[in-house]
Amino acid sequence: MEKAKISAYQLFVLIVLFELGSALLIPLALDAKQDAWLTILLGMVGGFFLFLVNYRLFHYYPDILPTEYMQKIVGKSFGKLLAFLYILYFMYMTARVVRDFGEMLVTSAYPQTPLFIINALFLLVIIYTIRKGIEVVARTGELLFFILFLLGISGNILIVISGIVDLNNLQPVLEEGIMPVLKTTFTQTLYIPFGEAVVFAMILPYLNQSKKGKRTGVYALGFSGLALTLVVAINISVLGVNLTTRSQFPLLSTIQAIQLDNFLERLDVYFMLTLILGGFFKIGLYFYVAITGIANLFNFKEPSKLAYPMGIVILILSITIASNYAEHISEGTRFISLPIFLPFQVIIPVSLLIIAFFKHKKKRGK
């Protein structure tokens, strides 16, 4: 664990950028059709709960990383195994998000450039930042969050005044009852992007005022949840359910539909900028967490030295995890939800908390 401190506001910014990172990009929650926005709201509520679980664990062990307190909670050897599995999970997720962004760039802007080159360049920038440590990442976040915020606000204004929003597309609400909504929530939106905030269990120990962690986290998740709900609702009301489901990148299609007086159109760069900013932080945080985890678990003194070798591993992993984009997306939104997201984001943190709770009670009892 490096000696670094981040402020509550920086944590807020990092959580928001992380949450919006790839969730804006991919077609999210569309199994619930026009009620997709509802499943995101429900997912957000679940996300609060999961974050509070992680926060509680942090509260019990405020000075050490999860990879370390796992060993204290469930015993040395089993805890080490668990920590190792978490590191693998973080690495896999880093590779997934890198792939998401590489695919987006190849499909929508650089059709002739090999995916490998795009991923490599993207990772190069991220490795550079990660080597500088979490403080630098957080400060970059503060700076770029402002730009992202401006882009988001002006983008929404443009969409609304170009008159392409048709709220009728959001009706009928709950066409097939509440079940499809709940199902999509529990198979998708709870994990992507809200459950993914389990990453911040590894970041929380860096917070300079640990008391503010709870409120900051909940606010950040709430903010990003509402922003995401708005974006998904706008996507559906502009494109209609059918086209949104058929789009590889619904937000890109929405932005391409903007036409203002025949001169303000083709604003794809809005999409690219937003997504590159978000993606940078999502990949960066996953990567940072993976490296910190390894350094912590194997008592490695200088985590920054791990950045290059691990970067190569991630790069190769990002190319090999799927043979095409369709495979990649269906893996991410359907197949790995239950076998990977559920245990790593829900079951393990919750059971760790239960064990920790009883251990502490026993201690206090003595």
Place this chain on the structure above:
Amino acid sequence: MKRKWFLLFLILTTTSLISGCWNARELPDLALVSALGIDKNEAGKYVGTFQIINPSYVTGGLQGGGGGQGPPTTVYSSTGDNIYDVTRRLSTKSPRTLYYAHTNLLVISEDLAKKDGITNILDAFERDFEFRTTAMVVIAHRSKAEDIIKTLPPLDKVAAVNVIKTLKNTESLLGEEPTVNLQEVIHYLVSPGKEPLISGLSLKGEKKDAKKVTNAQGSSTPKARLEADGIAVIKDGKLVDWIHGKTARGTGWVLNRIKSTIVNINWEKEKAAIEYTVVRQKTKVTAHTKKGQPKISIHIHAEGDIGEVSVPVNLNDPHVLRKIEIEVEKTIKKDVHDAIHRAKENKTDTFGFGEALHRSDPKEWNKLKTDWNDVTFPKLEVDVTVEAFVRRTGLRNKSYLSELKNNR
């Protein structure tokens, strides 16, 4: 020292990599396609006609003279088995790579739309990242798509721009051409509760002169012109009918697509005696089910001014204005009923009544949607209410016609 050299090496290699030259395309190597026409020939192959902008003849200006020496657009065409085939085969004729990001008009020939339907040709345009789904779609009425693309119109040099402006003008001043872009066409093709309507465009005059530079020069009346001509009704992807004039306007009323239009009303046996210009309009379509029978209510709200009178009528009198309002309401109602009647005859729900029902009663809709167009829609009960308001009468109150009448 070693570190310094390494850094220098790194900077040099990365800059050469990230400068974005991987698949750079220079402007002189690109042919900007402004419009694209799709026909089908006797052999059953697609014929694509590409209208390409000739930059030097369009801009002129600084080079001195500019424009005029040559045609502002060049047309290439090629044949193929599908759209991608067509576009790639064009490379045998064009010295430059075609660039579609500025294509904003897609013309489909009437023949193709009638016989094969438009469903098979749209995927390529939607899938390709260069082509924009905001491109306007039109159907060549009584002519080939090729002829439309080849026409060199006066005023706006690039034909595609000319066509788009004409159609938008018709929509905003007359309310007869609800223009659609590619995205909307596909949306309505897929939606079972609403069928697409596509603007028609025809080439009037001497067709053989249309493609000559002299068409737009040397005479104040061009020998061939492009005209907005009717709306194509598409059912199951195929063109089934053309609607014109008042029926088209009635459709515009239901679709809430009237920005402004004219309503001519009769006054004391004089035909089209008073002209009412619509300034603002709002249409609400709601569906509800009564005893398992779907019913549609259309409520139209219109505000406007008196544009012209040809009978002596006292426009100072609010009672007279009220009478005019009632007449306007009747006329609009008739247009709307005509439009609905025509759609029912065609068994094509172009108004989105199905979608309205879907929104209000999804369960009932699921039962009816499979044969909505053929069974339920033609028998559908539609209730139309119109509220029209005369707000102003222009710069004059009474017409001079009243004075003329008094003097007699």
